[in-house]
Amino acid sequence: MENAFANNRLTRRFAALKAEDRAGLVVYVTASDPDLETSAQLLAGLPGAGADIIELGMPFSDPMADGPSIQRAALRALASGACMNRTLAMVKDFRKTEADTPVVLMGYYNPIDTYGAQRFAIDAAAAGVDGVIVVDVPPEEADEIQPVLAAHGVAFICLSTPTSDDARLPAILKYAGGFLYYVSVLGITGTVSAAADAVAAAVARLKRHTSLPIAVGFGIKTPQAAATVARVADAAVVGSAVIDRLAAGLDANGKPTPRAVPDTLAFVADLAQGVRGARQ
Template structure:
């Protein structure tokens, strides 16, 4: 099998001697056109890998900000089919930046697993993060996705001990996403020492890149994580920039996209400064 976009990107980051920036936005938030404008500008702003959230009505692992983003997208008419269309539209101009879809199994199950995998590959999706499918359910989606050439990125947490970790890593590919704090997204941040210890432990079990997320809000925090991990993941804080750009009636304001893109550029600058000197 030829090297995937994710593999090429992390190999490039390693050769550059730096950690990467993984950004999360919700597809269709606050509307298709605005969300797509943000999406297509993320690479130039410094995003190395893009996580694109699949809106879902019951996002149990997400905090209030990402829950609200999903509801805004659903209210604007976003669907899983339109999410795949957004990736396809993005690929018309960018065939190098990896895109990983993140979300929950229910919409994929409703869409039809085999059809979804086929359509996702055709659209240019590189991988999946499905937060409510544990390794014990790998035959549902993980195994057929891997067999077709879609990476299946797994989450590890502070409670994923050394006995559990090999099971979590089975069938995982692309990278491992370390959730640095317990609880829902966007609530608090882990210390640099805790992240360093966690990455060191994970690296004893796998050669895969380790991306660390949850709670990163500032360029300084992103730099601290990128100094020890293969990538820093920022989601909630980006989604909150989208909300900040909305009018009182929920319409995208004239400065929304620039506000989001400028913020991502500041995070990227932090990440790129992490290992200098």
């Protein structure tokens, strides 16, 4: 699947990053967290803050691979009225002013299945979505969603973990497009961090199997940690730490204070500075 999306935003962005000899910063935020207006403001500000690729979480009531930070974000979003229609509308509105930054939807299959996989693929492509990560769809079940996404030019982005050995990787890479997301630690998001040498060894091994860019996520909490990953990988993914910064800007009732979005974007800018200076 590696050459199926030769001219989409993800491919162009990674080519530009390679030309600049630097890694990218992938920033995860949850759609409609803590509410639609605040989430839309944050989304609109991410490219200017230095996010090279945006992962937009599709809120789900049982995000089993996510730690407490993203779980709470999903619950806040759902309480504010989040749904698939609203998430796709957010991307469509974002595209009115930002044509180049890739947007990847990330989440679980249940909301997609409820919406309808074919309808989801059509509407996601129309909204300007470039890729989709479905955490709970293994390669053995990818035929349910990958072909319909590919038919509409949307990459199905696959996950590899420390337990994905050389025998397992061909099954994963059969369906992978856009980039390969390496989950650097076992367990849920936002917890422990992988050792730098372990990440370097894992990225080197994966690159022997695929020409897809390798993005590394889970456990990256600081600009320094992002820079460490950016020295060896094609992108560093930061999610829970960004969500935590946003949550710190909410009041006791979970409502955003005036500093919520600016402080979160300032943190993203710090992460971007770490990533961009990592190979200098």
